[in-house]
Amino acid sequence: MDNQQFxxxxxxxxxxxxxxxxxxxxxxxxxxxxxxxxxxxxxxxxLTRWPAVHLLQADQFYLALTAHGINVLLFWCIFxxxxxxYFCSSVLLGCRLAAPKVAWAGFALMLIGALMNNYVVLQGxxxxxxxxxxxxxxxxxxxxxxxxFAVGALFGCFVFFGTLVxxxxxxxxxxxxxxxxxxxITAAIIAVFTIVSGAIILIPTLAWSVGLISHIDSLMYRLVxxxxxxxSQQINIAAQIAVWYAIASIVFGxxxxxxxxxxxxxxxxxxxxxxxxxxxxxxxxxxxSEFKMFNTSYxxxxxxxxxxxxxxxxxxxxEAAQRAHGFNSGFFEWLRKAPWGNPTFSGMFISLIGFGxxxxxxxxxxxxxQINIIVHNTLYVPGHFHATVVxxxxxxxxxxxxxxxxxxxxxxxxxxxxxxxxxxxxxxxMSGVALFMMGAGTLGVPRRHYDISFxxxxxxxxxxxxxxxTLMALNGLSVLLAVIGGASxxxxxxxxxxxxKKLGENEKCSVSMITAPPAEEAYEGIGxxxxxxxxxxxxxxxxxxxxxxxxxxxxxxxxxxxxxx
Amino acid sequence: xxxxxxxxxKLWWNEPIEKTELLWISLVFVWGLVMTFMxxxxxxxxxxxxxxxxxxxTPEAFLAKAQKMVDKYTVRKDGPRQTPxxxxxxxxxxxxxxxxxxxxxSLELQKGQSYRFHLSSMDxxxxxxxxxxNINIQVLPDYxxxxxxxxxxxxxxxxxxxxxCGIGHHLMIGKIYVVD
Ligand code: HEM
Ligand SMILES: [Cu+2]
Ligand SMILES: [Cu+2]
Numbered sequence: 001m002d003n004q005q006f007x008x009x010x011x012x013x014x015x016x017x018x019x020x021x022x023x024x025x026x027x028x029x030x031x032x033x034x035x036x037x038x039x040x041x042x043x044x045x046x047l048t049r050w051p052a053v054h055l056l057q058a059d060q061f062y063l064a065l066t067a068h069g070i071n072v073l074l075f076w077c078i079f080x081x082x083x084x085x086y087f088c089s090s091v092l093l094g095c096r097l098a099a100p101k102v103a104w105a106g107f108a109l110m111l112i113g114a115l116m117n118n119y120v121v122l123q124g125x126x127x128x129x130x131x132x133x134x135x136x137x138x139x140x141x142x143x144x145x146x147x148x149f150a151v152g153a154l155f156g157c158f159v160f161f162g163t164l165v166x167x168x169x170x171x172x173x174x175x176x177x178x179x180x181x182x183x184x185i186t187a188a189i190i191a192v193f194t195i196v197s198g199a200i201i202l203i204p205t206l207a208w209s210v211g212l213i214s215h216i217d218s219l220m221y222r223l224v225x226x227x228x229x230x231x232s233q234q235i236n237i238a239a240q241i242a243v244w245y246a247i248a249s250i251v252f253g254x255x256x257x258x259x260x261x262x263x264x265x266x267x268x269x270x271x272x273x274x275x276x277x278x279x280x281x282x283x284x285x286x287x288x289s290e291f292k293m294f295n296t297s298y299x300x301x302x303x304x305x306x307x308x309x310x311x312x313x314x315x316x317x318x319e320a321a322q323r324a325h326g327f328n329s330g331f332f333e334w335l336r337k338a339p340w341g342n343p344t345f346s347g348m349f350i351s352l353i354g355f356g357x358x359x360x361x362x363x364x365x366x367x368x369x370q371i372n373i374i375v376h377n378t379l380y381v382p383g384h385f386h387a388t389v390v391x392x393x394x395x396x397x398x399x400x401x402x403x404x405x406x407x408x409x410x411x412x413x414x415x416x417x418x419x420x421x422x423x424x425x426x427x428x429x430m431s432g433v434a435l436f437m438m439g440a441g442t443l444g445v446p447r448r449h450y451d452i453s454f455x456x457x458x459x460x461x462x463x464x465x466x467x468x469x470t471l472m473a474l475n476g477l478s479v480l481l482a483v484i485g486g487a488s489x490x491x492x493x494x495x496x497x498x499x500x501k502k503l504g505e506n507e508k509c510s511v512s513m514i515t516a517p518p519a520e521e522a523y524e525g526i527g528x529x530x531x532x533x534x535x536x537x538x539x540x541x542x543x544x545x546x547x548x549x550x551x552x553x554x555x556x557x558x559x560x561x562x563x564x565x
Numbered sequence: 566x567x568x569x570x571x572x573x574x575k576l577w578w579n580e581p582i583e584k585t586e587l588l589w590i591s592l593v594f595v596w597g598l599v600m601t602f603m604x605x606x607x608x609x610x611x612x613x614x615x616x617x618x619x620x621x622x623t624p625e626a627f628l629a630k631a632q633k634m635v636d637k638y639t640v641r642k643d644g645p646r647q648t649p650x651x652x653x654x655x656x657x658x659x660x661x662x663x664x665x666x667x668x669x670x671s672l673e674l675q676k677g678q679s680y681r682f683h684l685s686s687m688d689x690x691x692x693x694x695x696x697x698x699n700i701n702i703q704v705l706p707d708y709x710x711x712x713x714x715x716x717x718x719x720x721x722x723x724x725x726x727x728x729x730c731g732i733g734h735h736l737m738i739g740k741i742y743v744v745d
Contacts, residue, residue, distance in 0.1 A: 285704075289615075373701060450734070
């Protein structure tokens with residue numbers, strides 16, 4: 001093969017194909033830019049919901065909330081995921097990228113869609129939130145922009161699959177694909193399902209907004225929209241977990257505890273996660289209880305099981321590797337001696353804990369058919385998903401980016417001191433945002449609401465418990481902390497790309513970028529007796545007990561309200 | 566070998582599973598069964614199970630039914646919007662209209678009595694959010710959702726909207742009074 005086509009990374013030994021490299025860079029940079037844009041809107045939204053500050057006007061608030069949701073949830077996450085897909089195929093399998101031209105076309109479509117969407121929303125008459133629930137209507141360009149973006153992402157998925165085929169045919173690897181690639185395949189398969197659902201709902205909606213269709217049924221819209229909206233979150237989860245495994249291998253040389261279990265768990269996502277979308281319709285009219293229960297339990301708990309398996313095996317693989325590296329004493333030496341100053345590790349670990357304890361538990365609890373009654377559309381919901389998609393996905397992607405910048409862009413990171421603090425700042429701020437919003441939601445405070453003091457109603461007011469205002473103020477402070485953390489990330493990354501010390505093609509980074517795996521023999525006899533990863537087991541048990549206690553507390557809350565039949 | 570490289574053992578599916586993993590998977594599986602069981606269990610023993618009784622309707626038809634109820638049972642007018650306060654008989658059908666941007670009419674209910682609430686929207690989607698009882702139900706146009714409520718405490722309750730419904734969303738508020 002032509003040597004001009006790829007370079008071998010001096011730090012990691014990975015093969016980078018030129019065709020994939022430029023695309024990964026473009027997608028990652030676009031991702032960070034949209035995170036920045038969305039983060040600024042998030043600041044505006046957060047400061048408005050702080051009762052004492054109440055920054056924006058109502059129309060600006062709803063505009064900012066729409067723009068915030070779309071820029072971060074769609075554009076940041078999906079641009080980054082496309083970069084992850086190319087990494088997991090071309091780089092990990094050491095293979096050229098299939099059809100780079102198609103990939104560039106996909107990138108262009110996504111970029112046009114994203115820019116167009118921001119333009120339309122900024123015009124002010126498309127403040128319909130990212131859910132754009134019919135029959136509330138946005139201008140046609142709003143739906144068109146999302147369709148363009150989705151089609152672009154679909155191109156990216158096809159390039160990914162094509163690359164897998166090329167790698168297989170050209171025998172660039174032996175045996176099965178790596179676990180991380182397997183996770184990426186999971187994400188890409190779910191992405192295709194997601195985008196098809198998106199097309200099924202957005203194309204008729206576009207036709208309706210230009211007058212070709214006279215009526216869109218609101219319930220049908222919600223059903224199909226959430227087949228799209230829910231599974232899009234599974235792309236995030238699958239990608240984020242692939243990144244966890246990747247970071248565990250990069251930082252510790254970890255290997256999966258057992259390939260079978262981890263791969264089965266990914267497979268469960270594909271089989272069951274999309275079905276769970278009815279947990280968005282638990283208090284909708286016209287949806288039967290049987291369907292709701294089937295859809296949340298049969299479908300959801302098996303997918304939940306998958307996440308809980310990864311939640312064990314990711315730290316478990318780290319623990320085993322650390323013990324094999326010699327940190328074998330006690331329950332937690334492996335964790336204490338972990339590189340807490342390395343943002344790639346700390347970001348990943350905070351992502352893991354935050355996702356599990358704050359995001360995972362609360363998601364399952366409010367997904368119980370009846371409990372949803374005391375949660376639906378309160379601030380509890382955004383509280384929950386800032387723990388999943390921000391603390392979980394976003395922080396995992398940030399952690400990965402710290403590693404990618406030197407490897408992919410051949411630049412040293414700037415402001416390494418700030419970088420080592422950044423995951424803590426962002427993690428703490430975002431945990432606050434998640435917890436305080438959930439707290440306020442438990443007191444009934446609505447989501448997407450400009451003014452919970454009801455000052456504009458001419459005197460018809462509702463007084464929330466005093467604690468609600470306190471929680472909203474604490475949320476405001478956490479928003480500030482999270483924004484400082486988020487801004488630090490953007491500054492460090494963009495700054496490093498522009499001003500970081502350039503590394504020659506064969507020049508090594510100043511710090512070690514990958515840890516060699518421990519020898520196979522070193523794994524023998526680690527842990528305590530038959531349990532190789534006792535520390536992880538303890539953490540898992542703490543998690544389990546928290547989960548069970550919190551679950552039943554919520555049934556108790558529910559039992560205290562009015563009779564509902 | 567790491568998670569970044571192909572499995573060292575090509576026949577990885579024959580490898581034994583770690584004990585810790587097996588233990589955890591069993592525990593999590595049983596927990597899933599417990600959670601699955603809780604929902605039907607609550608349907609049988611719990612007092613909070615959202616009915617799924619739903620009818621197709623139109624804004625005009627629904628408003629007409631609400632108007633009839635208002636004409637018959639209004640006891641006073643309330644607040645700056647002079648909203649009628651309706652006191653329907655215990656056990657009766659109660660129509661609550663969601664529209665841009667209010668809940669209409671206000672209601673007076675008796676503690677411990679059950680009422681068949683009919684919820685529907687005249688326009689966009691809304692979110693029935695009864696505070697501080699914290700009961701939240703999606704309200705859609707063209708669907709009439711019938712839900713039975715049994716207030717268990719007296720006092721002044723607010724119905725706020727928690728589904729974003731445009732620029733007046735935060736102005737949308739109604740009242741329910743529960744008396745002995
Ligand atoms: C510093 C960063 C961030 C801050 C301060 C922040 C803050 C907020 C706040 C205060 C809300 C409003 C809740 C409401 O009124 O209903 C919100 C909504 C939301 N946020 Fe964030 N957020 C941040 C980052 C993110 C990220 C990274 C994501 C996704 C990856 C995200 C996804 C969302 C979504 C989807 C909504 C809901 C929008 C809607 O209801 O339509 N946020 N955020
Ligand atoms: Cu409303
Ligand atoms: Cu509303």
